[in-house]
Amino acid sequence: MAEMADMAETESKVEGGAEDSYRSIEKVIESVRLDREKAMRLKVYVRMGMTAAAFLLGWWGYLTTHAGAIKLVDIANYAYQASQLLVFNMPQGVLHNQIPWQLQVARFALPGLAIYGSVMTYLDMVRAPLATWWAARKRNHVMVVGGSARTLKVTKRCVVVGIPVVVVLPEGDGTVKELRTLGLPVIVGSLDSPDTFQRAGIAGARATLLLAGSDAANLRALLSATEEAERRRTAGQEPLEIACELQSRMMSGMLAASMAERRGGAAECHIIDFDDVIARQLLPVLAPVLGRRDAPHLVMIGSDELALQVARRLLLNIGENGHVTVICENAEAAARNFFQNLPGRTDFLGLHFLQGGSDLAAASDEALEAAMAAGSPHALVISGSDEIAMARTLQAIRWLRARGEPPIPVLVRQRAGQTLARAGRLSIPDGDWAARLATFGDDGDECDPEALLRGHIDRLARAVHQAYLDLSPEGPSAVPWSGLAETFRESCRRQADHVHIKLARLCLEACLEQDGEALVLDPARIEDLAEFEHWRWCVDRWLDGWTLGERKDVAAQISPHLKPYAQLDEAIKEFDRAAVRNIPAVLAAAGLAARPQGDIYGMAR
Structure with a gap:
């Protein structure tokens, strides 16, 4: 399952008789592999068939020039002469006489097919090195780094959903051949070497997923990736999105806090929490x-x-x-x-x-x-x-x-x-x-790459934050997304998550834009959902350690608005109402609309 843009897939997968997604992914991957093998075999058969047809045409042409009865030795001799057409070799006598049309066609077709076959065979041999060479020049792709089981699963998911991917594997990894059979560029090298990342095209990459399987390897790869991100920054490029897997909870907490303090730099880094993804x-x-x-x-x-x-x-x-x-x-x-x-x-x-x-x-x-x-x-x-x-x-x-x-x-x-x-x-x-x-x-x-990179949810969260900025607020949260503190970014993500629940409160559900209608909210609905939104915001702040106080103090995590909706000033209530009015824009940002809620599992209302 992905985020809101994958709503239809999410609901279909949880139905009782649905097939599990990873088995479906394996079927798609096997289909891709078989299609590639079938295409390669088909090309070989076509080349062989066309060459055989040209040979028979040349043989037929020589036979038409024969005078008298054709003997077995003549048939063999003309077959040999037809084969000589592959290297532009034709008997002088034939060249001086009128050439039959069969021979005229064959003397160009056979050498041409021989050259074509040789070139294609050579290209098949160098396809993997060419893909590796081209990887350094790719743009807007995702780099999947590591040699763990998750590396393979994430890569396969990228293939299924059509995300351009370059895989970086350590030397001696046994999955290189399997991935190359899928036509993927695979870079083999040290995961802590900047040269490896450069060959993988990090200069043009959209994001990097570090899934080496061990904390030490992932941290070394993280250092190399951030070093390359600094070079991108000097070239005026967008910050590089980096998602890193760590097994140690203590290390994850420390690094996550450190990364949260460095927003707006050359790299947008975060630690992957697989439990939170699920x-x-x-x-x-x-x-x-x-x-x-x-x-x-x-x-x-x-x-x-x-x-x-x-x-x-x-x-x-x-x-x-x-x-x-x-x-x-x-x-x-x-x-x-x-x-x-x-x-x-x-x-x-x-x-x-x-x-x-x-x-x-x-x-x-x-x-x-x-x-x-x-x-x-x-x-x-x-x-x-x-x-x-x-x-x-x-x-x-x-x-x-x-x-x-x-x-x-x-x-x-x-x-x-x-x-x-x-x-x-x-x-x-x-x-x-x-x-x-x-x-x-x-x-x-x-192993959904978009979920691991927060792709869908961050697009929605940006729309949430922009609607907040449109109200001209003041304070540390009134800054563009690139400079927004992580605590406020996560709050925007949580508000985006809550769109599904607000729709359910109206007996609606999200769907693809072409399957639904634009959401229209009357004042009564807006006020009802605004109170619901304020409670969500209060829980969000409470669980992040905020408490009620007379004056707002971000450093001390104090807010005067952690109280019932009815006790808020109208100006503060307007922020909650604006969050509700922004729901259609958030849905549109994900290519979604709303429709009457289906009977999921027969859930009683």
Whole structure:
């Protein structure tokens, strides 16, 4: 799944019978490979057929010049003479006489085809070196750097969606041949060498993805990439987008904070958070629940980092009366981890951490019973390894069915695809419950290059920020996007995420522009959504550590506007209204429109 521009794909993939995206990617890649092989074989067969036809034509021409009975030795002799046409060799006697049309054609066609075949064979031999040479001269492409499994998956996704890509691999990597069979330029060299990046065309690249598989290799590649970005800057080029994978959470946090302070430089760098990529992609799917006007209740079952990221995203997008319940093995440790960047805070309105059972049975009957204190759930999201997540899912569904709860959407993380989900649906006796079991977060979702580079979401966030600047505000956030602090950039991204939920509040959904209509908002809708937007903004600021105070102080993270919408001045309310009025422009920036909401999983309104 991608961001808003991939809405249609997102919703189709989560349907019960849908095929997992990564398997589809593999099918497309195999189709590309087979098409290339078929095209190459076809060219060989055509060349061979045309050469054979020209040879037979020349042979026929020689036979027509023969006087008398044709013997077997004459046939062989004329066949030999026809073959000599390949090198422009014709008998003198024939040249002095009138040449038959067959021979006239053959004496030009055979040498010409021989030259063409030789040139094409040579080009086939040097195609890979030529692609490597041309890579340094490419423009507006994405560089995928590294030799990890993710490098291969991201590259394949680029091929499928049509993103121009140059792959940089370390020496000795075994995937070079496989990628070159797809016709991709592959640069082999040291990942910490500026020369390697120059040969990959970093001077004209749009973005660079660093996926070497180890923190040390990625950091060395990051230094080389930023060095080359400085050279681009002196040449007057746009900043280079760099996305870097790091395994260490501590290192990621330190570098992310450092990169956030260096906005407006030669490179726009960020650390890839794969869990956050997956969590963000869930929002369009869960929008009908998050946008409910009553008290929506979503239950997250899991003890990994993804569970906390999903809980955070849900909390950022749910309404003021909503509830998010997290059932995990160690509720106290999970809460401590969730609030580690919020000193002094140990709870949050609408968020509940409940103690579950063992790893396999994290959603114990007691924990599910306790979750009911916030009301019957409207959706379940379950994470963990594929097998454990599916076991938790079936256990939770069995318990809810036994209580007589109505069927609700159940989203389960499955990295490997749909196999376990299909088996799980077969084991659920109730067809309505089985139809609402869907998967998310497979390799195709995790390795979407646009999501990793924040391509779609940043385009929308820029539109959000520009609408804010049009109001002529004051303060540190009233600057162009290039100089905007990361905390405000992320706030714009979160506002863009919330467009799906606001549409769902109106019983609408985003769709491709040609499939919907322009969104028209009357004053009553604008005021309703403005209050919804203000609550979202408050949660956004609270979870970033901001508190209420008399005067705004960005350094101290204090704002006088962290209070109910009804208590705001009209001037401040106008910022929320402007955010709502800007929704059609945000949709248009992604090539989207709005249409009446479909019956996703039969979600009740």
